[in-house]
Amino acid sequence: xxxxxxxxxxxxxxxxxxxxxxxxxxxxxxxIFGFLLFAGTEALMVQLTEFFLNNLEGKETExxxxxxxxxxxxxxxxxxxIVVLATFRGIGGYLGNFYMGRVGLSVVNDLRQAVFNHMVxxxxxxxxxxxxxxxxxLIIYNIEQVTGSVTRASKILFQDGLSxxxxxGFLLYYDWKLTVIFTAVIPILAGLIYIASRYFRRxxxxxxxxxxxxxxxxxESFQGIKLVxxxxxxKYEKSRFTDATxxxxxxxxxxxxxxxxxxxxxxxxxxxxxxxxxxxVLLFWDDSSAAAVAYVTxxxxxxxxxxxxxTVNAIIQRGLAAAETIFDTLDMPQAKDSGTQELNNVKxxxxxxxxxxxxxxxxxxxxxxxxxxxxxxxxxxxxxxGSGKSTIVNLMLRFYEPQQGSISIxxxxxxxxxxxxxxxxIALVNQQTILxxxxxxxxxxxxxxxxxxxxxxxxxAAKNAFANHFINEMENTYxxxxxxxxxxxxGGQRQRLAIARALYKxxxxxxxxxxxxxxxxxxxxxxxxxxxxxxxxxxxxxxAHRLSTIENADKIVVLDRGKIVEQGTHKExxxxxxxxxxxxNSQYQS
Numbered sequence: 001x002x003x004x005x006x007x008x009x010x011x012x013x014x015x016x017x018x019x020x021x022x023x024x025x026x027x028x029x030x031x032i033f034g035f036l037l038f039a040g041t042e043a044l045m046v047q048l049t050e051f052f053l054n055n056l057e058g059k060e061t062e063x064x065x066x067x068x069x070x071x072x073x074x075x076x077x078x079x080x081x082i083v084v085l086a087t088f089r090g091i092g093g094y095l096g097n098f099y100m101g102r103v104g105l106s107v108v109n110d111l112r113q114a115v116f117n118h119m120v121x122x123x124x125x126x127x128x129x130x131x132x133x134x135x136x137x138l139i140i141y142n143i144e145q146v147t148g149s150v151t152r153a154s155k156i157l158f159q160d161g162l163s164x165x166x167x168x169g170f171l172l173y174y175d176w177k178l179t180v181i182f183t184a185v186i187p188i189l190a191g192l193i194y195i196a197s198r199y200f201r202r203x204x205x206x207x208x209x210x211x212x213x214x215x216x217x218x219x220e221s222f223q224g225i226k227l228v229x230x231x232x233x234x235k236y237e238k239s240r241f242t243d244a245t246x247x248x249x250x251x252x253x254x255x256x257x258x259x260x261x262x263x264x265x266x267x268x269x270x271x272x273x274x275x276x277x278x279x280x281v282l283l284f285w286d287d288s289s290a291a292a293v294a295y296v297t298x299x300x301x302x303x304x305x306x307x308x309x310x311t312v313n314a315i316i317q318r319g320l321a322a323a324e325t326i327f328d329t330l331d332m333p334q335a336k337d338s339g340t341q342e343l344n345n346v347k348x349x350x351x352x353x354x355x356x357x358x359x360x361x362x363x364x365x366x367x368x369x370x371x372x373x374x375x376x377x378x379x380x381x382x383x384x385x386g387s388g389k390s391t392i393v394n395l396m397l398r399f400y401e402p403q404q405g406s407i408s409i410x411x412x413x414x415x416x417x418x419x420x421x422x423x424x425x426i427a428l429v430n431q432q433t434i435l436x437x438x439x440x441x442x443x444x445x446x447x448x449x450x451x452x453x454x455x456x457x458x459x460x461a462a463k464n465a466f467a468n469h470f471i472n473e474m475e476n477t478y479x480x481x482x483x484x485x486x487x488x489x490x491g492g493q494r495q496r497l498a499i500a501r502a503l504y505k506x507x508x509x510x511x512x513x514x515x516x517x518x519x520x521x522x523x524x525x526x527x528x529x530x531x532x533x534x535x536x537x538x539x540x541x542x543x544a545h546r547l548s549t550i551e552n553a554d555k556i557v558v559l560d561r562g563k564i565v566e567q568g569t570h571k572e573x574x575x576x577x578x579x580x581x582x583x584x585n586s587q588y589q590s
Contacts, residue, residue, distance in 0.1 A: 014149075014316070017323050020107045021150055027099040027106075032158055034095025039162035041089040043170055045082070046297050052078050053290035096159055104151025112143050115326060121334040124399035137214075138329065142322040149319020156312040160305035167302045174295045178284070182277045182299065206251040213244045274299055336401070339417040346425050346508040348375035348539030349410050350396070356404035357391060357562075365391040366402070366562040373555075378540040380550035382583060383559035389543045391562075393430075393511055396541070397423060409509070427502035431514030431543075433494040435486030440471055441478045443486075444500045457504060465500035467493065510540045547584050556580060 021028060055078075116139055119126075127135075171179040217240050277299050285292050350373040357366045366388045373379045381389045394400050395407060398419060407414050414422055435443050444461055445453040458478065462468040470493055474480040486494040502510060532552075544550045551570045558566040558573070558580045565579050573580035 013320055013323055013327070016327060017107075017146065017150065017319070020110055021103050021154075023110070024103045024106050027103050031096050031099035031103065031154075034092045034097075034099065035155075035158040035162050037092030038089055038096055038159060039092075039166045041085045041092060042163060042301075043166040043298070045085055045089075046170070046294050046301070048078055048081055048085070049297060050288075050290045050294035053293060054288065093159075097155060100155050100158070101151055104147050104154070107150050108143055108147045111146060111326060112139055115139055115143065115329055118330050118332075118334065122332055123335045124394070126332065138325060142325050145318050145322035146326065147319075149316055149323065153312045153315045153319065156308050156315070160308040160312075163305040164302060164309065167298050167305070170298050171295065171302075174287070174291060174298070175285075178277060178280050178295075181280065182273050214241070214248055217241050217244050271303070274303065335398075335419070337419045339415060339419065339422070341412060341416050341418070341421070343409060343412065343417050343421045343425050347410050348377075348508050349373070349408075350509070350539060350541075351408045351411075352392070352405070353408070354405040355395065355402045355407065357395060357400065357402045359400075364562050366395075368405075369562065369564060370405075371557060371564065371567075373539055373541065375539055376537055377554040378542060378550075378552075379555045379557060380542040380544055380553040381557050381559060382544060382547060382550070382580065383565075386561075387559040388562040389559055390513065393428070393513060393541070393543065396511070397426060397428065425507050426509045426511060427505040427507035428511045429498050429502045429513065430511075433486065433491075433498045435482050435489070435494055435497060437481060437483060439476075439479050439481055440474070440497065443482060443497055444504050446501055447505070458500075461500040461503035462497075464503050465496045467496035467500050470496075508538055510538050511543075512540065513543045514545060547580075558583075 119135065119139075168179065168183070171182070217237070278296060281292055281296060285295075287295075352369055352371040355366050355369045356364060358364045365386075369388070369392075371379075381392060383389060391400075395402055396414070398414060401415070409417075409422075409425075436446070440462075441453065441455065441458050442450075444458045455478070459468060462471055462478075471477055471480075480488075482488050482494075482497070486497070489497070542550055542553060550556060553570065555567060556570060556573055557564055558578075560579065566573055566576065568576070574584065
């Protein structure tokens, strides 16, 4: 259970949030000036009421004697003054609202970029522990809540806060004794707001979690819509989504219930104070009737901005709850890149030296594994699910760091290499083909700046991956967008583009994780021919379940429970009649 933040923690959190707004302080200052103009002219409007009533009775308004006498005696003074003050009030409202909104939108934009950029560089474990819905919700929903905290709350604080200050100032100017009695309700209002704020923050956190769950379920369902439909899972997904949205509704209702109750309760407290004030005016007022009207008008006007100020608490608490999750994410340490050396002129010797690794304590994925791969060799990793094949790839690309041992390339420990340099020299084609909703060219040349893409090399890569035929049949050929996750393409076509991407990268080390699993037999033969050409002069690590695809590998390494149980060529391992022969025969017989 999350503890309730202290007032000091809230202040530090809001101060950090406002630090993003400080970048746009010019807009902030213009906005405050606008709200100041708005509040001041609104308060001066009441002065015209007193002036107008006194003129009806033929009396002089002492509080406006600083104005020229020809103005005060003019028949047109009040109408003209109303128009002038309304114009300045409108200008002030525009400046205040527009520039405060400009600050809020800019802060959200900066925060959204900062969070996304930071998240992309977080360790792989962060993404393994989170679902995509939570991450999307953080960037979209939570940061939108910050908009409310920065923009809406600031608008109310300055616009209505300044109005309260001006109105209280005039009340004190008219009769400070009665005004002091009137302001005795402030401690009561503060207490009610404090009680509500604790509740708002707690419920806001629950709402954020519920929204994350809603986003996660929707994302999962839409991404897997073919599976949902083919398994008649519509009812199940609807049920999951309904449960999640009902949770969100339940917490939302709690939030709105207190928010809705807070305003009328505060309004009743203020109304009681106004009732007492009116009674005191009737009993003790010794100024003119016009001044009394102006005074009670000021007192009545103060109720609205006070009521608006009572709503700002809910907005701020919701924003602060969102800011907590945002800053918690921004404070997470990024993936360590302690390497300083560049990996150049790679020959391709890869050595795993006594590697031990576990994702969870006491559940070793690899245990004291040692393996050397010579330059230009094709080494295949085989074994049952969970034997450690994919873990080796994860460690090679430094998605994770081993708890024990080291991995080196050409004698250089990869922890001493910069991540960019290491990954630049490794091309990966994994079994889950990832394509982006972009053009064919952009997907093949992924990772390259648009200005640096060599279209000729893109087409050569596509040709060698036997993808150019279907690409040229598309309406816009290489400029055709492939759809979300490549949904406009068949499984085999997606896999060919992924292989073309590896061909375009032209890295000296190649990792093929079930790279031909989605291809038909004819396509697989074509791709295998292309891969044989690609492998020349390169070190290739192949993860395969279909053992027929790795019979020509220079070395086959059989893994079981994170340990190497056999290694050798296809013929050598069959002759041993051990673990590999058992795997091979079971596939052949099936």
